[in-house]
Amino acid sequence: MTETVISSATKEVVIGFGRPFVMIGERINPTGRKLLTEEMKAGDFSRVEADALAQVAAGAHMLDVNAGIPLADEPALLARAIKLVQSVTDVPLSIDSSIIEALEAGIAVYDGKPLINSVTGEDEVLERVLPLVARHGAAVVAISNDETGISEDPDVRFEVARKIVERAADHGIPRSDVVVDPLVMPIGAMGTAGQQVFRLVRRICEELKVNTTCGASNVSFGLPNRHSITGTFLAMAIGAGMSSAIMNPLHAEVKQAVMAADVLAGHDQDCMAWIAENRDPTAAGEGAARRRGGRRRAAV
Numbered sequence: 001m002t003e004t005v006i007s008s009a010t011k012e013v014v015i016g017f018g019r020p021f022v023m024i025g026e027r028i029n030p031t032g033r034k035l036l037t038e039e040m041k042a043g044d045f046s047r048v049e050a051d052a053l054a055q056v057a058a059g060a061h062m063l064d065v066n067a068g069i070p071l072a073d074e075p076a077l078l079a080r081a082i083k084l085v086q087s088v089t090d091v092p093l094s095i096d097s098s099i100i101e102a103l104e105a106g107i108a109v110y111d112g113k114p115l116i117n118s119v120t121g122e123d124e125v126l127e128r129v130l131p132l133v134a135r136h137g138a139a140v141v142a143i144s145n146d147e148t149g150i151s152e153d154p155d156v157r158f159e160v161a162r163k164i165v166e167r168a169a170d171h172g173i174p175r176s177d178v179v180v181d182p183l184v185m186p187i188g189a190m191g192t193a194g195q196q197v198f199r200l201v202r203r204i205c206e207e208l209k210v211n212t213t214c215g216a217s218n219v220s221f222g223l224p225n226r227h228s229i230t231g232t233f234l235a236m237a238i239g240a241g242m243s244s245a246i247m248n249p250l251h252a253e254v255k256q257a258v259m260a261a262d263v264l265a266g267h268d269q270d271c272m273a274w275i276a277e278n279r280d281p282t283a284a285g286e287g288a289a290r291r292r293g294g295r296r297r298a299a300v
Contacts, residue, residue, distance in 0.1 A: 002176050004139050004211045006062060006092040009111040013061050013092050015179060015211045015244045020267045021234075021258050022062060022244035024094055024115075025055030026217065028081065029066040041072050045084050052085045058249040059277075063089070064117060065106070066096035075105035083109050094141070094246070100128050107136050115139045117246075118181065121146035121160040130171040139177040140168070141213060144200075150183055154196040157182060158203050165208050175210050179244065184214045186221040187229065193219060194233060198240040205241040216247040216254070231257030238265055 003016035015022045028051050030037040036047050052063055065085055067077035078097060085093060095106040096117040103116060118141035119129040133140045142164040144157040151157050161180045168178050182200035185193040197219075201212050219233045220226035231254040234245060238261040249255050259277060262268040 002209050002211055004115075004176050004179055005113065006094075006115050006139055007112040008086065008090050008092045011090045011092060015213075017205065017211070017241070017243065018267060019243065020262050020273065021238055021242075023060050023249050023255070023258060024062040024064050024213070024244060024246045025051075025058075025060035026064055026215070026246045026248050027051040027055055027250070028063060028085065029096070030069050031066065037069050040067065040077055040081075041069055045081060048081050049084055049088055052089050055249055056089045056091055059255060060091065060249045062092050062094060062115070062244075064094040064096050064246050067102070068097060068099075074099055074102040078102045079105040079109045082106050086111055100132065103129070103132060107132070107138065113138060115141060115179065117141040118143045119164060121163050123147075126164065126167050130168055130173065133168075133177070134171040134173050139179060140173065142168070142178050142180045142210075144180060144182050150185070152190070154182075154200050157196075158200055158207075161200075161204060162208060165210060175208070179211045179213050180204050180208065181213050181215070184216065184218040184233075186223075187219050187233075188222045194236065197233075198236060201237060201240040201242045211243045212241065213244040213246065214242065216245040227251045227253045230254050234258050235261035238262065238267075 001017050003014050006013050013022060028048055030040055039047055055063060063085060065081050067074050067081050074097065082093060092112060094115040094117045095103060095110065097103050107114060116133050116138050119125055120143045142161060144161040146160050165175060165178050182197050182204065184197055187193045204210060204212055216230050216234055220229035223229055235257045247254060259274055263271050263274050268274055
């Protein structure tokens with residue numbers, strides 16, 4: 001079994017085959033969020049703090065932290081965001097940037113073993129990011145595209161993933177510290193996008209023997225009732241072997257689909273997480289009252 005261990009100063013999360021699915025909160029990302037972008041540029045990180053707390057309260061096991069704002073000092077913003085998030089919650093983080101200087105700044109202030117998001121199959125990117133990952137003993141997300149872009153052929157994307165895993169090994173990074181993102185395309189634009197990912201995940205698990213993740217919300221982009229599509233996609237991806245995703249745990253139907261898939265895949269021992277999440281507190285209170293009443297009657 002391949003297990004990817006990510007940690008904060010005080011908490012470990014394990015991404016692994018046969019383990020409960022790891023929900024990585026996606027909200028701390030200014031992309032497409034105009035208000036958050038303007039606030040972060042102005043030095044106001046109150047929404048970052050609120051998003052961190054809300055996602056953890058909703059059940060996120062990890063948080064993705066991104067500070068990609070055009071024309072801004074991304075290394076400084078990312079380092080500040082990471083320090084803030086680690087001061088208010090103990091969950092491990094995914095440090096998310098395509099800029100090597102920002103990744104370096106984020107790792108420098110991070111307390112624990114982070115997940116670096118990400119490296120692609122481009123040779124130049126591999127030779128810049130992988131030494132950084134190896135030097136800090138981090139784990140890394142491997143994005144299955146290269147100089148040619150994102151292939152519509154899942155076999156090509158698989159070979160890019162294989163290349164990254166093998167190149168990581170050349171740098172002393174074990175397979176357990178590589179988490180492959182097979183790239184989820186919008187199903188509204190590519191009708192085979194879901195089938196491609198499920199096929200890829202199975203091959204990645206069986207042949208490369210590494211864990212997987214994805215940006216789950218991409219699949220439903222442009223469609224109505226997006227959360228139902230995303231939740232169903234994740235449930236099917238879990239069935240294919242996917243072990244984590246960057247997602248929004250605040251969307252109840254998406255989170256419920258993930259938890260139900262964990263139950264049906266046998267990853268939720270004795271259904272305890274499902275029961276804890278879905279137990280009716282009113283019914284539990286009534287049951288306790290009945291038991292207390294019965295004890296009183298017996299005593300009389």
